[in-house]
Amino acid sequence: MSQQKLYYFDNNATTRVAPEVVEAMLPFLTEFWGNASSAYQFGHQVKRHLDDARAKVAALINADPKEIVFTSCGTESNNAAIHSALALHPGRRHLITTAVEHSANIKYGEFLQRRGYEVTYLPVESDGSIDLHVLDQSIRPDTAVVSIMWANNETGVVFPIEEIAAICRSKNVPFHTDAVQTPGKLKLDVKSTGVDFLSLSAHKLHAPKGIGMLYVKRKTKFQPFVIGGHQERGRRGGTENIPYIVGFGRAAELAMATLDDENTRVRALRDRLEQTILKTIPNTVRNGAKEPRLPNTSNIAFDFVEAEAVLMMLDQLSICASSGSACTTGSVDPSHVLTAMNLSPMRARGSVRFSLGIYNTAEEVDYLLGQLPGIISKLRAISPLNTAHPDNDKFDLKAARKKHNEASAQSHSSQDAVTA
Numbered sequence: 001m002s003q004q005k006l007y008y009f010d011n012n013a014t015t016r017v018a019p020e021v022v023e024a025m026l027p028f029l030t031e032f033w034g035n036a037s038s039a040y041q042f043g044h045q046v047k048r049h050l051d052d053a054r055a056k057v058a059a060l061i062n063a064d065p066k067e068i069v070f071t072s073c074g075t076e077s078n079n080a081a082i083h084s085a086l087a088l089h090p091g092r093r094h095l096i097t098t099a100v101e102h103s104a105n106i107k108y109g110e111f112l113q114r115r116g117y118e119v120t121y122l123p124v125e126s127d128g129s130i131d132l133h134v135l136d137q138s139i140r141p142d143t144a145v146v147s148i149m150w151a152n153n154e155t156g157v158v159f160p161i162e163e164i165a166a167i168c169r170s171k172n173v174p175f176h177t178d179a180v181q182t183p184g185k186l187k188l189d190v191k192s193t194g195v196d197f198l199s200l201s202a203h204k205l206h207a208p209k210g211i212g213m214l215y216v217k218r219k220t221k222f223q224p225f226v227i228g229g230h231q232e233r234g235r236r237g238g239t240e241n242i243p244y245i246v247g248f249g250r251a252a253e254l255a256m257a258t259l260d261d262e263n264t265r266v267r268a269l270r271d272r273l274e275q276t277i278l279k280t281i282p283n284t285v286r287n288g289a290k291e292p293r294l295p296n297t298s299n300i301a302f303d304f305v306e307a308e309a310v311l312m313m314l315d316q317l318s319i320c321a322s323s324g325s326a327c328t329t330g331s332v333d334p335s336h337v338l339t340a341m342n343l344s345p346m347r348a349r350g351s352v353r354f355s356l357g358i359y360n361t362a363e364e365v366d367y368l369l370g371q372l373p374g375i376i377s378k379l380r381a382i383s384p385l386n387t388a389h390p391d392n393d394k395f396d397l398k399a400a401r402k403k404h405n406e407a408s409a410q411s412h413s414s415q416d417a418v419t420a
């Protein structure tokens with residue numbers, strides 16, 4: 001592993017584990033490794049720390065600790081909420097989500113469709129927002145659950161969760177929200193928003209990967225997804241991962257403490273990055289509404305280039321960013337989020353997401369801004385997509401395209417998931 005300085009602008013994919021989190025976790029890997037369910041003191045001691053972490057995670061979303069179910073990740077939390085709602089309403093075979101959800105929902109929806117359920121994927125407007133009237137019209141007597149993300153991981157666009165919850169409540173349909181991208185960026189309050197289920201994933205807030213949580217509103221019936229022991233008040237089997245849960249608790253405290261920094265300093269860095277790109281690099285456009293939006297996320301289309309090529313060149317300079325593209329059988333599919341927003345395939349393929357975080361500095365943004373214009377103009381000069389390029393008739397467009405696809409495929413095989 002290289003020790004080179006990393007310019008990390010991919011905080012929506014995952015975040016660096018905070019030193020405070022590592023410090024909080026260590027004793028539970030070395031000294032206090034007991035099982036929280038054990039009947040002796042060594043187990044009770046660990047259980048007290050489990051309770052303490054649960055209270056901290058609950059405080060992050062203004063929930064009661066009893067409403068928190070620890071899971072393995074955000075994906076499991078989303079699957080578990082939907083699974084529970086369907087299992088408890090066997091007569092209801094319809095669910096609603098959106099076309100711009102994370103694959104944790106989209107793929108689970110497709111899985112359910114293969115089992116005979118009907119899934120409505122709500123469309124979005126060109127700025128990534130949803131039409132609440134369409135949601136209202138889509139809810140049917142046989143709708144078992146509505147699952148809509150709080151904020152989009154690719155564009156940062158924030159959905160009106162309180163209004164969505166109110167619509168679902170008025171129709172007596174449980175509402176789940178995937179809030180994985182929100183901690184430390186938005187103020188979260190399950191009481192005032194009135195959601196029934198909410199998912200979080202610890203690795204998006206400076207804790208390790210492999211730990212998540214599902215908020216289950218008090219008195220909401222719940223059918224476990226992972227069936228086994230009596231852990232988590234019978235709502236999720238499996239011995240609790242104490243070091244990671246303790247880390248999650250510490251990270252939740254930090255997320256509340258850094259909310260201001262994210263909304264002032266990080267927002268200003270993001271805005272400077274975005275405005276400078278849009279002003280100084282021609283044929284660029286922001287994808288998604290300017291507001292309401294996560295303060296750290298900027299998704300920009302660079303016309304006439306392939307995002308994969310931009311990312312490869314950034315990678316050579318130790319700059320990490322991402323695209324929402326998915327590589328299937330050697331060709332690069334444009335992001336389903338940008339496609340749902342009706343971007344042309346060319347524009348969607350040329351879109352790059354920059355997601356900042358509390359560890360980013362002004363110098364890092366300067367470095368990125370110093371490198372990016374050169375990369376874009378180099379790529380545009382040779383781009384077969386650049387129909388306006390005066391030399392384009394000299395290119396063998398087919399061959400250039402093939403070569404580029406091969407290079408993209410090669411980079412993808414070593415780097416499977418581009419977006420998270």
Ligand SMILES: Cc1ncc(COP(=O)(O)O)c(C=O)c1O
Nearest residue numbers: 073074075102104153180201420
């Ligand atoms: C919006 C959203 N939902 C769900 C997930 C999945 O979370 P996890 O990686 O913890 O399974 C992610 C991130 O990958 C995400 O961005």
